[in-house]
Amino acid sequence: MSFFKRLKDKLIGNPIEEKVENLVEEPSTELKLEDTVEPVQQESSHKEEQEKVEESSASEVFIDSQASNVVEEEKQEEVQEIAIVEEPVKEKKPSAWSITQKFKAGLEKTRNSFTSKVNDLVARYRKVDEDFFEELEDLLLQADVGFETVMELMDKLRFEVQRKNIKDTNGIQAIISEKLVEIYEQGEEDLIELNMQPNGELTVILFVGVNGVGKTTTIGKLAHRLKSEGKTVVLAAGDTFRAGAIDQLQVWGDRVGCEVIKQSEGSDPAAVMYDAIRAAKNRKADVLICDTAGRLQNKVNLMNELEKVHRVISREIPNAPHEVLLALDATTGQNALVQAQTFKEVTNVTGIVLTKLDGTAKGGIVLAIRNKLHIPVKFVGLGEKMDDLQPFDAERYVYGLFAEGLDKELQNSEE
Numbered sequence: 514m515s516f517f518k519r520l521k522d523k524l525i526g527n528p529i530e531e532k533v534e535n536l537v538e539e540p541s542t543e544l545k546l547e548d549t550v551e552p553v554q555q556e557s558s559h560k561e562e563q564e565k566v567e568e569s570s571a572s573e574v575f576i577d578s579q580a581s582n583v584v585e586e587e588k589q590e591e592v593q594e595i596a597i598v599e600e601p602v603k604e605k606k607p608s609a610w611s612i613t614q615k616f617k618a619g620l621e622k623t624r625n626s627f628t629s630k631v632n633d634l635v636a637r638y639r640k641v642d643e644d645f646f647e648e649l650e651d652l653l654l655q656a657d658v659g660f661e662t663v664m665e666l667m668d669k670l671r672f673e674v675q676r677k678n679i680k681d682t683n684g685i686q687a688i689i690s691e692k693l694v695e696i697y698e699q700g701e702e703d704l705i706e707l708n709m710q711p712n713g714e715l716t717v718i719l720f721v722g723v724n725g726v727g728k729t730t731t732i733g734k735l736a737h738r739l740k741s742e743g744k745t746v747v748l749a750a751g752d753t754f755r756a757g758a759i760d761q762l763q764v765w766g767d768r769v770g771c772e773v774i775k776q777s778e779g780s781d782p783a784a785v786m787y788d789a790i791r792a793a794k795n796r797k798a799d800v801l802i803c804d805t806a807g808r809l810q811n812k813v814n815l816m817n818e819l820e821k822v823h824r825v826i827s828r829e830i831p832n833a834p835h836e837v838l839l840a841l842d843a844t845t846g847q848n849a850l851v852q853a854q855t856f857k858e859v860t861n862v863t864g865i866v867l868t869k870l871d872g873t874a875k876g877g878i879v880l881a882i883r884n885k886l887h888i889p890v891k892f893v894g895l896g897e898k899m900d901d902l903q904p905f906d907a908e909r910y911v912y913g914l915f916a917e918g919l920d921k922e923l924q925n926s927e928e
């Protein structure tokens with residue numbers, strides 16, 4: 514299958530199949546959205562409306578009107594059918610296209626800065642030559658893509674241009690996109706999924722990262738995501754150091770509808786973890802998400818604290834924590850790489866959550882992180898809303914970088 518056909522399938526999904534899936538899996542969603550007044554669910558309702566708009570704009574571009582009529586009719590039947598079901602279980606799955614739109618919106622700053630410069634370059638040069646490559650190299654470095662990745666990409670581009678005997682700079686964005694996905698995905702496609710425990714066993718996720726990167730917000734968003742998948746989530750307020758951290762997590766717990774296990778400020782985080790594991794097991798929860806303090810100023814303290822927390826958790830549940838997610842703020846650029854290096858030295862980080870990707874024009878940092886640290890970026894923060902935390906997806910990311918340039922290629926790709 515060609516790159517663009519694969520990209521198209523991924524980005525827009527199959528709207529009709531998605532409707533059928535939602536009908537089978539989540540029969541009570543519409544009732545929940547109409548009948549409840551909780552803030553979380555109101556937000557979901559808003560999200561639904563947004564998705565309808567987004568889906569219809571996707572239809573304009575990619576789906577013929579007949580297919581979208583079928584979807585519309587099915588949707589109406591669905592509302593009538595499910596009005597009699599009472600207990601909501603899961604939220605309706607967002608469509609593939611609505612997730613793609615989130616990446617597009619979240620990467621707007623990067624697109625406006627980096628991609629518009631690429632467009633200028635293409636307009637100025639018209640012909641692919643060494644000077645063109647050199648300027649492109651500079652642009653990629655400015656977008657924080659990282660030296661090694663840029664070099665690898667440039668080698669691949671030169672090779673491809675030669676192989677296909679490409680002379681014209683038009684369409685170079687499409688080739689850059691293809692090569693970026695290739696570089697990102699090489700050899701490590703499966704690592705984006707969270708390591709969830711089977712058979713209803715408790716999954717423990719430990720969050721680490723310095724203060725201010727958006728750790729608490731991310732924990733709240735992840736809890737919301739897991740809850741909307743039908744999981745029971747408990748939160749552990751393990752940041753007992755920063756003033757207000759416990760209350761802030763409690764606010765998120767209330768918003769999302771999760772129990773928060775906490776002690777007073779200044780208490781031992783390991784003791785909080787112990788209580789939290791007991792509580793989560795008693796409640797037969799599926800997931801326990803643990804906040805921790807991010808004191809980077811003193812590496813020895815940080816190491817001791819995380820070691821103790823680890824020890825307590827794995828004494829209660831062998832092999833836990835199942836994930837250690839490092840929250841990094843994308844707007845801090847290269848500094849995020851330095852933080853990651855330090856955390857990597859003190860604990861076994863299994864994945865990165867890159868927050869505030871929507872707030873930077875240097876979204877290339879995703880590629881630098883992957884290349885420098887060899888730790889998968891599992892989630893990206895694409896905005897402040899509850900559902901703006903998305904599993905990282907290389908194809909959607911690349912689409913977010915070159916959306917306008919790629920739309921034409923996608924439309925022309927084989928059906």
Ligand SMILES: Nc1nc2c(ncn2[C@@H]2O[C@H](COP(=O)(O)OP(=O)(O)OP(=O)(O)O)[C@@H](O)[C@H]2O)c(=O)[nH]1
Nearest residue numbers: 723724725726727728729730868869894895896897
């Ligand atoms: N635009 C945007 N803002 C975000 C994102 N993630 C978090 N934020 C915002 O960043 C700010 C800081 O997030 P918090 O979770 O409160 O982080 P903190 O309390 O300063 O510190 P920690 O919890 O220790 O990281 C808040 O205003 C969040 O709404 C994101 O992905 N995009």
